[in-house]
Amino acid sequence: MKSLPADYFSVFGISPQLALDLPELQRQFYVLSKQHHPDRFARASTEQQRYALDFTSLLNDAWRVFRDPVARAEYLLKLKGYDTPDGRSNDGRASSVPTELLEEVFELNMALEEARDGDSNAKHQVAEALKHFTALRESLDRERDQIFAAYDSSKQEFHLDALRSLLHRRRYIDNLVRDAQQALS
């Protein structure tokens, strides 16, 4: 029996990389789906059916992860042996506050508490903070794309270190944005 691809990148026949051409990858996804989907093997041997099922689930998992730049980056870090916070064993919320954000986070938390108590002025503060953190997240995403490109061309490890700490900060900001949005809705 054919052996299954070892990782998500091999499913698409590409080497591990961070910047992906998503429209092209989607075309590939459709082509591979048409070739390997279990529906194409309903009359085949049990072994072939099993392969179709396993390959297609891997293909779907891979496409789902690759579509999302954050999930994709986390996947590559894991593949390269980095221990990434996956939101389970190491909950993003519980992990340490990135030092450069300490003061702002403290202020936001105060405002959130007051807003929950019905302070309309605090609500305004929360809205401001939301704007600020959303902008911060956008700039992190630009920074992320730069790291993606830098790593892909040089394959140097230190880019992954930088990526890992960026993802950590981003996760933290994600949580803040969500809390702020909740408080305002």
Next chain:
Amino acid sequence: MSVFQIDFGDTPDTPPRVVGIDLGTTNSLVAFLDLTGPQVIPGSNGSPIVPSVVHFPPTGDPVVGAEAQEALLIDPVNTVYSAKRLMGRGAADVAGELALLPFKMAEGSESVIRLSVGGRQLTPPEISAYVLRQLKQNAEAFLNETITQAVITVPAYFNDAQRQATKDAGRIAGLEVLRLVSEPTAAALAYGLDKRRNGTIAVYDFGGGTFDISILKLEEGLFEVLATNGDTHLGGDDIDDLLLRIALEDVATEWGRDLSADHEAVQRLRRAVINAKHELSTLPAATISLDYQGLEYRRSLPREVFEKLITPTIDRTLVPCRACMADAAVTPEQIDEVVLVGGSTRIPLVRQAVRALFKSEPHTELNPDEVVALGAAIQAGILSGEVEDQLLLDVTPLSLGLETMGGVVTKLILRNSTIPASATEQFTTAVDGQRNVLIHVLQGEREMVRDCRSLARFDLKDIDPVMAGMARIEVRFLIDANGILNVSAKDLRTGKEQSVEIKPSYGLTDEQVEAMILESFDKAEADFNERQVREARVEADRILAAVDKAKQSDAWFDLPVEEQASVDRAINELHLSYHGDDHVLIQSKMEALDLASRGLAENMMNSAVRNVLKGTKIE
């Protein structure tokens, strides 16, 4: 000169045909694919629609379909309808709706409902199996070949247990279910066949018992479901129940009699409100009429009033629609086509609501009752290889998660993930020498275990006894193309396959389904035969006792000796057949005794008449 040989030999073995089945809450249909496209298959009464109703008469075989629907009026306690609503559910899930249904639930229905009907206890998959078997028979009669493989449709929002129950029903009916396909996706397939264009489609599927909304992207024959949402407990049945409750109150006021405990009256009234509902799809007003035990009830229902009554029900369908658009990341303007499926979409107010929400005129070209079965037949064609240019990429409707510390659910596979989809997770032991690890798998979107639906508990057994935390068991959760979870585990230290015992929270175990398959094939016949033997014996007892009594009377001694001998022979033969299990033989020996003792019976009659006359004289 060469001779051309014409080969009239057998055509090469064609692979078995796969039919497409729409197993609906109210109605079911079977369809197949021929060279011109998908076709629904009519039953012996000419209609392709088989009402999903099964009647279990006190004697004889269960009756399915239109005939069973009639039985609903005369024998409601032994007639099951809407069994689909009970599939994959436990007693606690359906307590509310069973109140309005005439059939009774048996004890021990916590994880699988058992209904007490026709003197037996049956689970919803067994009842659905009767409907499936009827469809199978219709297809076999129409196509003149044996049918063993099928595609069966399920509501897109069906959870794992409900899908498994549907698959079980197929197995019990003697069908290998090659694929479960979601109803809205099947409908899109049926519409896509003659359109063949690219774009975004919304399928609004409002059936008898369930509501689904799916948004699909159609590209070069590929039907990719972007998102799905729904409510497995929202359908035309709810409108019927609503009207029925109001009508019952109204009748009570008018007649001064509460009919709600009278099953027959309730079923008649139910039929009356359904008729009115149907009429209101085309007429501005309808009359709910009931004639019962010499009493007459007539209530005019204008469409305006009807629409006011059902607005909350219809509004309930709009919530999943909005959630689905959000999940698919599309706006109403980005949806190119809207397709309507299910009988309830005939209601003008439903069409109006759909038009307003999606801002476009919905498609209704295909018969909403047939479109799902037609799509199932196309999917059957995809599986058999007859259709090569189309493919469905469906999604799982609900997130899959694990119970972790503090009753929290950790999500492994998120809803709307394209299936098949998988996730792996590593587990270890907490105590030295621990041999088992129990994994609790749930479905749902909420964070706490208590708010999600328990799917199953998986017991990783016979783990190598090692120090706490040393074991490394990798568990793979795979949702297959049917939307059903498969779990496998591997011991990473030894590389060996790890045994997993599955304890489903709702539904039947594999062994139970196996037993039902055997029972349904052998026992249906055995049951019937046994009952006939029992009945024959009762009759034989009666005859033997009567002849025995006659032998004590003068009439016996007045009988010629040869006739006495032939009666005794007949008695003896009846006794011999009595303990066998051939009711036909018992029957024939009874007839023989009856014939042999005719003279005895005549003598008895005569002496009885004499006695009566004597009696009158004495007085």
